[in-house]
Amino acid sequence: MQVKNVKLTKDQFYKTRKQVLESWSTGKSLSLDESFRYLNSLPEHKYFSKVLDNAKRNNKLLLQPRGGVATLRGQKTLLEGFIKAGADLMPVTIDSYTRQNEYLKSEKGLSESLTTKKSVLNGFPAVNHGLKGCRELNNSITKPLQARHGSPDGRLLAEIIHASGWTSNEGGGISYNIPYSKNVSLEKSIYDWQYCDRLVGIYEEMGISLNREPFGPLTGTLVPPSISNAIAIIEGLLAAEQGVKNLSLGYGSVGHIVQDIAAMISLRTLATDIFKKYGYTINLSTVYHQWMGNFPREESAAYSVINLGSLTAVLSAANKMILKTPHEAEGIPTLEANMDGIRTSEHMVKMISSQIGSIKIDVTDELQIINEETNLIIDKVLDTGDGDLVQGTIKSFANGVLDIPFAPSIYNQGSVIPIRDHLGAVRILEFGNLPFNSHIKNLHREKINKRVKMENRKANHDMIVSDIFSISNGSFFKRKSHEVMKC
Amino acid sequence: MQVKNVKLTKDQFYKTRKQVLESWSTGKSLSLDESFRYLNSLPEHKYFSKVLDNAKRNNKLLLQPRGGVATLRGQKTLLEGFIKAGADLMPVTIDSYTRQNEYLKSEKGLSESLTTKKSVLNGFPAVNHGLKGCRELNNSITKPLQARHGSPDGRLLAEIIHASGWTSNEGGGISYNIPYSKNVSLEKSIYDWQYCDRLVGIYEEMGISLNREPFGPLTGTLVPPSISNAIAIIEGLLAAEQGVKNLSLGYGSVGHIVQDIAAMISLRTLATDIFKKYGYTINLSTVYHQWMGNFPREESAAYSVINLGSLTAVLSAANKMILKTPHEAEGIPTLEANMDGIRTSEHMVKMISSQIGSIKIDVTDELQIINEETNLIIDKVLDTGDGDLVQGTIKSFANGVLDIPFAPSIYNQGSVIPIRDHLGAVRILEFGNLPFNSHIKNLHREKINKRVKMENRKANHDMIVSDIFSISNGSFFKRKSHEVMKC
């Protein structure tokens, strides 16, 4: 079978659906007609699409934390706390066993969590909870729910959560495979996500608008904006082909105000242009992820990283921001830490939103670079697939035209090496097989050289490790001048 | 006696000095020669002036928290904690009784604090501790010390702290009177601060460089930048006349990025120009105060306010930043809260400093307004005094040419009423007798009208009260759209 970027036929879809629903006991009772009636009965404020539309109309940045625990009761408490603290959109983070379709393991974890009254799973095992549990959760929470996970094959999960009235699903065949798995082929993950997208397309045909959101930040570690934006737009195109109409494209902060703003502007404008060019009518929104890399251990310092994100998200005119917490470095954060993250984010967002009209930052240079690079990547991917985006994507990962730094997948080359320049922006030290012209490559090299001179230090593995930890350390550079200061 | 802006003669100074030193027992043993020898023996890193010079050379923003407790032991612990958390410059906040020369009350408070082992004073009673205690403190701390207080008559305090090796003193005849006292005449406070400045001038003549810092933020509540900058520059000129050479001029954030940056640039450039114009050779540095108004009660939200300040201070190229703490709304903060404030500030400062070279914000419009207004005020003050700055200042406060919003002093008219505009900047609703031309006045009115229309709300007392609490509430505006969003 060669996967192509073509809308799945009803026949293909329903044939696959039968297998999907039979893969675990909770899938068997699902009926699209019954789900339609349930979804149709939900009020507007339970719809991601509607809440996003309202926010766009009012220039409001929506806040969404992360969080999932094993039990229904625990998840309710968590989400109620999020709402109390001021979150607008609800996440249900799915546990890692479910993400790998290890439902038996998540079942065990769930029963142990119920017995010990302490979550031993790192998320909510939605497949095990099934329609009953997931709908109960949905009915008890006044804001819209989204599944956030990392499943290369999240088909059964998608069936169950949408049927349960969760009106958004995060992920995609690239973004939930390459950064999340070691051995899953792109062929398989893209095919499986075509199914998830087609499912949303079918609901759309029934008049139910569900939101889809490719996972923007990928490995969350020094990913050059043009790489993550190109992949976001590609996943958007793949989703659109399957009939998705309400799409959120995300970007993970690199901790550099100007580059982050430029990246968000580029993502929004290029995506809009490209969807139009290929004839897709998409209701687009954008998502800004606060720094996803290594966090400072001191809570007080973590607050600075969070607040930098909120500031930049507002300046980027993002529609939604995904939040971090002051406990981030400690592992999975508590409800209290999440509430602190929401509150500090909301406060910064309000203050900056109040004065946004007076802030003019020049990002033109950075914007031009990201636009050019992103277009080069997308064009080459299409070219590589002889016009077919799925084949283009698979082949481009194989030959390194698409390459995500620090990704665990064996289907990723890992030849691209990012590094910060003298002004803190993320540049590319090793281009691997990225389809950049010499003009772009020279630009990266020049800027990296400026840093090499400034720090009087080699651009090597050691510098890259510093860069991975630079936001958690505060300073991006080892400044000699710093020593002089200590008088 | 009519006070003039003339350097005190040695005769005047030493005659007054005798009375000052006799006003409390700890003053009697002071000798300028002995103090000179002590100061001369201190290493460079104990000098504010040297540390500021180093920081300026290296584009480093120095961090200074606030804090004072009654006992010597307590103050040592406090300052050691500040250093541990990363502070560069040490404050010793003086208690409110000492500020009003009520040394008997502070003596009582000190003994009670010693007995109960809990500070019942809101600061360090330096006069009561005398040379012995103040030097012991100075010798035990590796960073330079500054007295921060609010004394309209801080002459004995200045004598004792400088003799004890504290190499900076905050305050001034305007900034430590009008916002801090109800009944003290400007005539008296300016005269008394001429003494403090002359003392620094005499040390300077002996080759000891001490730093002086007028208190920039004044009432810390919606003070229009041109008003606080004009007063800072006037106090700088008064200090310079008495022989002060190392001067830090401060500004208190109004919580508006563009206006704050413009205000800092204007303060630095106008002060430099004006000192030069009047023939004073001054080593100038600038100080940025994080938001001094009402703080949010939630610590998480307080972090946002602090981080907004750090961001703006770096963008303003300030040399020093005065810090707030996440407990700010709770009253006098604990050491732990101070340490959190230092850490979160340092982290934000490092991150932004690392990328400052790439951030270009357009502040030209705001800069022009502040420059023009500040010049108008200073010119009118000089004019009012027939060229004498002291008489000009006294008369200008009397007739409202100088007018500090929300100040408690009966010598302040209080006719100027500030308010935020549609983009969150602080404007002036009632000009009182400010010497502004119609061009400037119209500009304020237009911007305020835009807000009135935007919010569909009157520009009245109620709006001003909202503005006082707007940073602690987050949003500067009551947006109708906000209601619509709650779907």
Next chain:
Amino acid sequence: MNTDNTIVMGVIGQDCHSVGNKVLHFAFKEKGFVVHNLGVQCSQEDLIKAAKEVNADAIVVSSLYGHAELDCRGFSTNCIKNGLNNVLLYIGGNLSIGKSEWEVIERKFLKMGFNRVFSASDDLEWAIDSIYNDISLRKFKHPVSVTENKDASQKRKVN
């Protein structure tokens, strides 16, 4: 509704926090109180003298700078010594140095004779309503003094 509740207010001691004082003044006026605001840096004597002059129903003391305990010693006794037996006493603000247990602070000031103790984080509306209700209740219980109050405040109405 009786709108003739008369209060004397001020910031006690060497405290110079003027912004909150101005906001509080505005808020009491909005609620229909007759307000005699002595501003910042008031002594006990200033407040007691003013309360006698205007026959105040309540004295509202604020303190933001941490010296409230030192500044307020003997306040209640001094009121009674000066014949102010019926006046209600309130205090609010940041009443201690460092982060202390609120219950401990509150108990301390209640013991000193204050009728209510407000923290800086209490809702302003609620605080003013509480004072309003206290005064109304007191007048209901002591109708004579109400009349006295009324006359006095009408004579001296300042707004």
Next chain:
Amino acid sequence: MNTDNTIVMGVIGQDCHSVGNKVLHFAFKEKGFVVHNLGVQCSQEDLIKAAKEVNADAIVVSSLYGHAELDCRGFSTNCIKNGLNNVLLYIGGNLSIGKSEWEVIERKFLKMGFNRVFSASDDLEWAIDSIYNDISLRKFKHPVSVTENKDASQKRKVN
């Protein structure tokens, strides 16, 4: 200095955190270890099999996603079952869900047979030095296995 310390390392379970794994790999190599890095999403079987093959001195397990306890059950027993009597076992990362007492977590994993348990906030240099010293000490006590190790690792040296 004996530079032939051989370790097998990997991220256990369904965990896909690859960045830390790459940094750790680099750090061990810098310190002269012979590193067999299995990457993310390793099973106990993967790690044990590799350790046998390369005759590893230690297995360094990491886990960032909170399922460590579930994923590591019986690990020590399985090592012994497979003849790995002498291999040192280490684990590090975010080892629990929510903010638990570190002492409790540490005790739990020590009881499960790990020789040391590192938290995410432990200093990386210090952690690697500790492992280096443990291995040296073990070799000093069991000189036979040292020789075995040496041969094996020289045969299969990967760098």
